Amino acid sequence: MVSSTLTRAIEGLEGGESLSADQCRDAIRAILDGGLQDLEVERFLAALHRKGETAEELHGAVLAVRERMIPFDPGSAGGPCLDTCGTGGDGAHTVNISTATAAVVASCGVRVVKHGNRAASGSSGSSDVLGRLGVAIDPDTPALHRCLEEIGLVFLFAPRFHPGLRGVAEIRRRLPHRTIFNLVGPLCNPASPTHQLMGVPSEEHAATMAGALARAGHIRRAVVVHGSDGLDEVTLDGPTRVLVVEAGAVRGVSWSPEDFGLPRTPAAALRVEGPDESADRLRRLFAGEGGPVRAVVLANAAAALWAVEGGSLVDLVARAAAAIDSGSVARRVGRWAELTGGER
Missing domain, CATH: 3.40.1030.10 (Nucleoside phosphorylase/phosphoribosyltransferase catalytic domain)
Known part of the structure; x- marks a missing residue:
């Protein structure tokens, strides 16, 4: 299975475009939810690395990961x-x-x-x-x-x-x-x-x-x-x-x-x-x-x-x-x- 969200993100990145925070969040969500082809995930991560991550993209990725983390209350x-x-x-x-x-x-x-x-x-x-x-x-x-x-x-x-x-x-x-x-x-x-x-x-x-x-x-x-x-x-x-x-x-x-x-x-x-x-x-x-x-x-x-x-x-x-x-x-x-x- 290939996510259309991930496909669009890959196409933009390989064309040298940066993603918005929302676009990157949605792409990382799709990856973390599983069921995608490893090759597509690798393409996304490699394209993002080659272009260089922006603060907006990183913020979007953080939002997706934090949604799924187990919180710890420091009191x-x-x-x-x-x-x-x-x-x-x-x-x-x-x-x-x-x-x-x-x-x-x-x-x-x-x-x-x-x-x-x-x-x-x-x-x-x-x-x-x-x-x-x-x-x-x-x-x-x-x-x-x-x-x-x-x-x-x-x-x-x-x-x-x-x-x-x-x-x-x-x-x-x-x-x-x-x-x-x-x-x-x-x-x-x-x-x-x-x-x-x-x-x-x-x-x-x-x-x-x-x-x-x-x-x-x-x-x-x-x-x-x-x-x-x-x-x-x-x-x-x-x-x-x-x-x-x-x-x-x-x-x-x-x-x-x-x-x-x-x-x-x-x-x-x-x-x-x-x-x-x-x-x-x-x-x-x-x-x-x-x-x-x-x-x-x-x-x-x-x-x-x-x-x-x-x-x-x-x-x-x-x-x-x-x-x-x-x-x-x-x-x-x-x-x-x-x-x-x-x-x-």
Whole structure:
């Protein structure tokens, strides 16, 4: 079976035309509803990738995916909560910076609802390293709520909350390039967080993701970052290009290592071979070890805190450092493992 909606969308895309948000939403709906020929789905995803996704198209895709997701209620009467999920795809194979950032920020008193998956393009995805740290990635829902209530930190494993995406998993694996679904993931946190720090691998992606975030009704402020060295995090090896999303508008700023009061740190010093090495380096960080991992995690934690609260980046670095050095982060990660029933 071939959907006429999908056929029209493919014809437009292959002709170089962009889709409206409604057109893209309807095409993604047709794909997620199943029953289509794999070849047509592949043609659609490839044509969209070749043309380059617009913020409008991405917003439409997000609407279709969010319609089918299983929501997670973060509670606390609408108080702020943060996600640190990014797109990945920088190919730098670094230690899990966003996962460490989530633990540090939660230890600074900001609730974090981390959305994530297994590694897509790097050496170690969020769920991979959390498993090595003893945190069970897919406990039952009551355990997830206990995590958020007791330690202000929870991980939502994407496949559990987005069962509608299972039908396109094999098609995505067959394609030799990323698809719009790689961009949709960080925009579809089941908890609908009020704030987000999102790392992206290119300026083009930054603009598209920021445009989609500006259209998301649940976002109060989001910060999209791209390192000038190609890192999809706040970098300390040069300037970080930043897009701030607030009140439906997007503005650009730039952060340098000096803005954080931190030393220059090359991305090569953050490289790991896989989740075991990443987890080892994070344990050493949480135990108070200095060096490049600490510096970059402090910068990203300060950026995440800034997304929620604003203020001086230097002061926010000091606050994050105090959380690590007091042992709060290590204790929180240990308790996280206990609450989820993981193995330490």
